[in-house]
Amino acid sequence: MTIHSVFCLFAFGLVFAGASGETQSKPHILFLMVDQMDGRLLDDHAPQFKPPLRNLRSLAAEGAYFPQAYSSSPQCVPARSSMLTGRYPSQIKVWDNFVGIANVNGSVENVDSHCIKTFSEETCHIFARSQRVNGTFIDALATSGYNITLWGKMHAGAGLHRYQGQIEAEPWGGRRSPKAAMEWTRALGLSPSQEVPKLPTKDDLPWPATGPLDYVATRNCAELLDSGLFKSATPQFLYCSLLVPHRPFWTNSTYLAEVPDLGNYSLPHWQPKSEVHPADKYASETKNLWRVDEAAPDKVAHLRKVYFSMCIEADQLLGRIIDAFRRSSSLDDAYVIMLGDHGEHATENRMLGKNSFFEAAARVPLMVAGPGIAKGQVIPDLTSLYDIYPTILDMAGISPTGDEVGESLLPLAKDHRTKKRDFVVAEYHSVFSATGTFMIRQGNLKLITYAPLMPGAATWPSQLFDLQADPWEKENIALKSPAQVQRLLGLIRQELDMEAADAAKKMFDKEMFFYYWYLATGGAQHCLKAMRRIYPTFSPADAEKLASWLGKPCPTDIIV
Numbered sequence: 055m056t057i058h059s060v061f062c063l064f065a066f067g068l069v070f071a072g073a074s075g076e077t078q079s080k081p082h083i084l085f086l087m088v089d090q091m092d093g094r095l096l097d098d099h100a101p102q103f104k105p106p107l108r109n110l111r112s113l114a115a116e117g118a119y120f121p122q123a124y125s126s127s128p129q130c131v132p133a134r135s136s137m138l139t140g141r142y143p144s145q146i147k148v149w150d151n152f153v154g155i156a157n158v159n160g161s162v163e164n165v166d167s168h169c170i171k172t173f174s175e176e177t178c179h180i181f182a183r184s185q186r187v188n189g190t191f192i193d194a195l196a197t198s199g200y201n202i203t204l205w206g207k208m209h210a211g212a213g214l215h216r217y218q219g220q221i222e223a224e225p226w227g228g229r230r231s232p233k234a235a236m237e238w239t240r241a242l243g244l245s246p247s248q249e250v251p252k253l254p255t256k257d258d259l260p261w262p263a264t265g266p267l268d269y270v271a272t273r274n275c276a277e278l279l280d281s282g283l284f285k286s287a288t289p290q291f292l293y294c295s296l297l298v299p300h301r302p303f304w305t306n307s308t309y310l311a312e313v314p315d316l317g318n319y320s321l322p323h324w325q326p327k328s329e330v331h332p333a334d335k336y337a338s339e340t341k342n343l344w345r346v347d348e349a350a351p352d353k354v355a356h357l358r359k360v361y362f363s364m365c366i367e368a369d370q371l372l373g374r375i376i377d378a379f380r381r382s383s384s385l386d387d388a389y390v391i392m393l394g395d396h397g398e399h400a401t402e403n404r405m406l407g408k409n410s411f412f413e414a415a416a417r418v419p420l421m422v423a424g425p426g427i428a429k430g431q432v433i434p435d436l437t438s439l440y441d442i443y444p445t446i447l448d449m450a451g452i453s454p455t456g457d458e459v460g461e462s463l464l465p466l467a468k469d470h471r472t473k474k475r476d477f478v479v480a481e482y483h484s485v486f487s488a489t490g491t492f493m494i495r496q497g498n499l500k501l502i503t504y505a506p507l508m509p510g511a512a513t514w515p516s517q518l519f520d521l522q523a524d525p526w527e528k529e530n531i532a533l534k535s536p537a538q539v540q541r542l543l544g545l546i547r548q549e550l551d552m553e554a555a556d557a558a559k560k561m562f563d564k565e566m567f568f569y570y571w572y573l574a575t576g577g578a579q580h581c582l583k584a585m586r587r588i589y590p591t592f593s594p595a596d597a598e599k600l601a602s603w604l605g606k607p608c609p610t611d612i613i614v
């Protein structure tokens with residue numbers, strides 16, 4: 055290399071640095087999140103009750119709103135982990151709420167310190183090696199020079215608590231709970247005996263959120279924006295994430311008074327029990343909600359009203375942050391993205407919570423505003439949480455690795471492009487699912503398909519819904535449309551190896567159950583007694599089933 059060319063390189067470097075110093079090189083990003091908000095509540099075409107979510111609607115009007123957005127796995131930890139990594143849950147082996155992303159920024163040596171506290175360093179390394187996660191978009195932003203601040207619910211692991219701010223909910227606890235053991239023994243197909251559920255709600259609480267944490271997160275985010283965080287020359291990523299409208303169903307009379315009359319949405323239209331698909335029956339029974347249709351109608355209606363009032367609370371809390379953003383920042387040099395992790399049945403399909411691929415549980419709110427995004431767009435493409443990773447990288451001008459499942463949504467929001475793939479695929483393997491469950495939505499069709507309950511055992515029939523003709527998903531048209539079923543199954547297979555995914559999760563179930571329930575509760579000696587904590591009617595026949603599934607004894611001649 056000549057002296058001349060060295061000089062040229064040096065000079066070029068100076069010019070480049072000068073240019074990037076004068077203009078804001080990378081846009082700020084405000085990331086707003088809710089937990090358990092039914093995505094249909096903002097979609098004017100969805101036949102669902104619409105509580106007044108004024109702040110979210112006004113944010114949507116300032117940019118691009120994606121009404122057809124889906125969770126990639128309708129439960130907190132797998133959904134959030136998929137979103138943070140742009141991968142399907144089975145690709146990162148984050149299956150449930152008991153084991154999150156174990157490594158930190160893709161490192162082979164460094165595992166999440168909360169994971170170590172709950173399990174052990176060795177176990178966390180075992181998780182990390184099987185997950186092979188390369189880091190989250192938050193780490194990628196940090197690496198590219200973003201100042202990271204995280205407030206509120208995260209629930210994914212990956213050592214994200216090391217960033218500034220304060221995140222809540224670690225995905226490592228609860229493994230000694232009967233709920234964990236119920237998930238890990240789902241292959242046995244047992245469900246607890248059914249009572250008419252009590253539908254616990256509380257209202258007229260002075261402090262309506264499930265705790266003060268949402269208020270702490272909201273206040274800190276609003277204060278940071280008001281104090282000029284987004285006026286900084288350093289690119290900022292500010293994450294503000296609420297627990298509401300997640301359970302418990304608690305609210306106060308101020309929010310409750312803002313819910314209009316539910317009218318014909320007071321009660322869901324329940325399918326006759328004889329027509330419920332066995333997978334949905336299993337989910338409803340393991341949630342102890344199979345008999346919710348026998349509960350007093352005014353109690354069901356009230357629970358639904360409390361849920362909608364919690365959605366209003368979430369809207370108003372995010373509204374405080376959005377207002378602070380409007381006072382202090384501009385959509386010319388900052389993006390705002392708002393989304394949720396999964397929905398809430400609010401007694402539809404005889405369920406509460408999520409954990410299913412019915413629209414109530416699988417749809418999420420999603421909107422993006424910012425530089426180059428025209429106002430008032432409603433973008434009909436099907437999108438998923440796995441699209442968020444490439445979208446955030448695109449906002450920051452970071453090249454993706456090319457291995458992500460999803461696609462950046464910015465070309466849709468900025469240039470009226472359509473997505474390359476006109477379908478979304480999702481999977482669910484966690485509690486209240488009896489077996490590996492896969493979903494594809496393309497056009498108006500949604501296919502839900504199941505792995506065999508046990509290797510070589512019977513497989514439940516697939517469910518195919520035409521959401522245009524049948525928005526409440528009551529008529530399974532799979533038998534009438536075998537060609538569509540085969541075509542959609544083929545598309546899922548292009549994305550995922552369903553058999554391998556299900557087999558890997560079932561192995562995980564067995565190992566977790568063996569170490570963290572069977573051995574932890576005293577092994578064979580206490581097996582029957584411990585199983586009755588999960589399934590009160592656990593019988594000697596069930597014990598035989600368990601012994602043959604686990605390959606360990608569960609004697610029934612021990613008096614308990």
Ligand SMILES: *[C@@H]1O[C@H](CO)[C@@H](O)[C@H](O)[C@H]1NC(C)=O
Nearest residue numbers: 159160161189193194196197
């Ligand atoms: C993440 O890992 C990459 C690759 O090892 C490294 O270059 C980068 O500095 C790390 N970033 C953070 C924020 O830890």
Ligand SMILES: *[C@@H]1O[C@H](CO)[C@@H](O)[C@H](O)[C@H]1NC(C)=O
Nearest residue numbers: 201202203218219278286288
């Ligand atoms: C990074 O964010 C924090 C708030 O979490 C702020 O106090 C700090 O000044 C920011 N630092 C830079 C370099 O932007």
Ligand SMILES: *[C@@H]1O[C@H](CO)[C@@H](O)[C@H](O)[C@H]1NC(C)=O
Nearest residue numbers: 259260261262306307308309
């Ligand atoms: C309900 O909670 C909100 C937010 O904390 C509060 O502003 C309002 O006064 C509360 N209403 C009642 C009746 O306590």
Ligand SMILES: *[C@@H]1O[C@H](CO)[C@@H](O)[C@H](O)[C@H]1NC(C)=O
Nearest residue numbers: 101102318319320321322323
């Ligand atoms: C309520 O009525 C509206 C308008 O008639 C209809 O679209 C919707 O499906 C009904 N909802 C329920 C739960 O029956």
Ligand SMILES: *[C@@H]1O[C@H](CO)[C@@H](O)[C@H](O)[C@H]1NC(C)=O
Nearest residue numbers: 141186187188455456457458
């Ligand atoms: C993860 O990192 C490896 C090694 O750098 C790379 O080959 C692979 O493409 C990355 N995968 C993803 C999904 O980013």
